Amino acid sequence: MKDRKRAVQARIYGKVQGVGYRIWARGEATRFGLLGWVRNERDGSVTAWLTGADAAVADMIERLRQGPLGAAVSRIDVEELESWTTPGDFKIIA
Template sequence: MARIRAVQARVMGQVQGVAYRAWTRGTAETLGLRGWVRNEPNGSVSALLIGPQDKIDDMIARMWDGPGAASVRDVERHPETVVDGFEPFEIHR
């Protein structure tokens, strides 16, 4: 069984107002990840990705493309402490 990890990702570029959060939730659910995604005041999008490392790596790679209207400039990733309590993947407002 794969070890569960957690990664905080920050996506920069034209990622707000282009359905990036909804795309992130749908893609994360398809990959079986838990966590959340939210818009940040500086125009970026942050996400907490919880799941097996290979699925997180796949999600981070996909985040460089995002939905069709997005224009991603950078995706940062930072390891986080694994946390419990996230069942579905949530969009935070």
């Protein structure tokens, strides 16, 4: 049986800018077969839109909690999305 699809917006707080977080997140999302994007926010947080198989999205959220070497994630807010539009891959938005 196919895994159900899921879409979320995750807002990641802590030391997540200036540590390669977006590049790392794109690599992890690609590894999990997810679509979406990641971007830095003006307040120092990072936002990621993730779409794909429910299990893969759940695994990616756990990876976002860890982050790359040098990151220190203090909190993640996850919002489930009813509908979404994503690119055909996973992008870093400047």
